[in-house]
Amino acid sequence: MKKSNTSTSISLWRRFTNRLMTILIVLAIILAITPLIFILVEVLIQGGSVISLAFLTHLPEPPNVAGAGIAPALVGSFTMVGLAALFSIPIGVGAGIFFSEWSSSKLASLSGFMNDVLTGFPSMVIGLFVFIIIVLTTKEQSAFAGGVALSFIMIPIIARTTSESLKLVPTTLREASMALGIPRWKTIFRVVIGTGKTGLLTGIVLAVARATGETAPLLLTAATNTHYITSLFAQPTASLTVLIYNYGTSSFASWQAQAWGAALVLIVIMLALNLFVKFIMGRSLTEARME
């Protein structure tokens, strides 16, 4: 056996490649993080110069008119997300419990599969669908239609996170409860959901955050409005996101400035929700939303 390697160093090329790749890898993380910093800073600066109590409480005005505000959009967003939550939480949690507790049934497998397919589906298609089934039939754009569209985005998220959280509950807990004679339905509510409730709440908050940030589903279903709505079913409704879109793509500097302001409000809400989940529930919003 010849002693061919008595060296104590490796070839220059290998050392160079190693260094180069390390630099590229560091570059990657810089490239990934910089846009976030730029966006947040821009929103803060441009939006910050527009924010005021008046901005948050006044009605919208035509471009270049002073004293304009985004109040109807704020109220509209809250209303529609609220409606969506009302509709999606029972269905989403219900389906999620079914996936977890009756996981061997064919219905659960099929529905679960379709649920995963629906998660992250193009939201524009969902918006168009709700337009067809609700707006065309009622002949009105409305907060109701917008809320339903948002709920179709939320349901798959809630169903999946509910199912995942409940699956983590050890089987032994269920068995112990049933062995004590507690009926299955009570076991599910008290023991299973009781243990998994943090995960459940995380999923719901996650879905709410997602819905708050959505624009496409609202474009056709709720459109926009310059005033507060008096009817949930018969009037187009403003929302933060659609306002940002409309004002941002307009050619008026004053409206573009307001778009930044609305963006700041929206980002603050999103960050608040994200931090809420992270610190109080201990899980990152995007970890939970991973599919």
Add this chain to the structure above:
Amino acid sequence: MQFRVLRGDTVLKIALAAAALFIIGLLIGLAVELYLGSTATMSRFGIGFLVGTKWNSNKDLFGAFPFIYGTLLTSAIAIIVGLPISIGVAVFISERLKSHQSLGYVLGAIVDLLAAVPSVIYGLWGLLILAPLLSRYVEMPLHDLLYFIPLFSSKPTGGINFLTAGIILAIMIIPTMSAVSRDVLKAVPNSQREAMYSLGGTDWEVTQKSVLPYARSGIFGAFILGLGRAVGETMAVVMVIGNIPAVTANLFSPGYTLSALIANEFGESSGLYRSAIVEIALILFLIALIINVFARLLLWRMTRGTAVNV
């Protein structure tokens, strides 16, 4: 007593099953309505709709090809730019920061935060800030230097084009792809790394020849998920792509995607025009369906923890 208990159990099961059925109904209803809404153009144009390149509502001439092209091109740019960056982020955080776990956690959290930014804000920033910047510092120079390459052949128009849209999409899908990649890399057993180290490999060689190959199906999954996101994204794209149908290799040309078309033109459409847009939505639905189903089937074989079950 037993009968009452059984009643409670059955009632619950029925209620929950109804919820599960609702989801199935949702997906099926979606498919049905999209199909029904596009029958007018389907009978008028048939398969030709998929390859037709003309889109003119005044002349009742509709073809989906420019939009399919735009969706695919912008998604391709997003993946080409975003996937290497995502893998780099994942390698950095889970391979290079082994002795600095908390820094890795913080960096990961920051990258994840990118996913919390709503797409309309990406669109706003892209339109008002990134597009002019890209145009001035990247696209103009590229055009001046490399105009003979078809990719860069037309004068950039203020950054409202395929390239900018692709880059914004890349930024938006990086959090998803890097989070999945991070998980996958963490799951690679240490003994694999040590085997390559003990043969005399450098850090990069160990990553390149042992860790990444081992994780390759997971990384493929990350790619699929990123693709699914990119294909369906509407707002950020509609704000920076120009919304003019185009089939060209020229990255600096304005373009149009399936979802941007729906967002932009559905509102004012009627009759055959409307049917054409619904058929566009149907095409997008099918593309997203295929990608999502594929991703789901792929996930069956991946070691990614609980995300798979059911």
Add this chain to the structure above:
Amino acid sequence: MSDQDLSSAAKIETKGLKARFGKLEVLKGINLRFPENSVTAIMGPSGCGKTTFIRCLNRIHELTPGAKVEGEVILDGINIYSPNVDPVAIRRRIGMVFQKPNPFPTMSIYDNAVAGLKLNGIRNRKKLEELAERSLRMAFLWDEVKDDLKKPGTALSGGQQQRLCIARALAVEPEVILMDEPCSALDPVATAKVEESIVALKENFTIIIVTHNMQQAARISDFTAFMYLGQLIEFGKTSEVFENPKNELTEKYITGKFG
């Protein structure tokens, strides 16, 4: 610390080798000399530091976050921990076989065998095939796989996988081979084959093998080191350590009073 009665030159030796995981000191100062072209067994109860010890010999220990090494490890007169020695280069000269066989699952048997060679820049197809065959023969695996070289490395049985890992380590022509309980996951037939190859290999390599199995040590090793709680208790010719242990602890361990 005991005397070492050796007349042959030491291929690799340690001087005052200490190792830590964070604050926990696992090796408390080991002085050992390993004679060239011999098989040395390292024995001791669980937790005595024997695995950490060999992982310090090829500088794998320091890859664990928080791990620290002090002291010297001298290979052919050079301290491998000196600042102008690249650990990557050293690891080629000191090969390692792990407790659980770990062939690269995405590579074929052939690719596994030549993985280390390709790392070190050998590209010539013919040369690679030659070296692959030679190392597979040395690991007593060639006859079993020569017609199936394209099959994935994981398509083999446990014992065959371990011999593949041995071949993989051999291919880069190291001078020292470290083995961390290489047979503990194998059945007796596979163990016998691996032991057979180890005995054949000592003609050309210096082998250090950590083992829990005293009969194995008695079967295949020329020298034995006994460790306890991070210290070297005794070292000597295997026959002497087993039949005439100089230290009470050694004797207790050998006679099974503790394990």
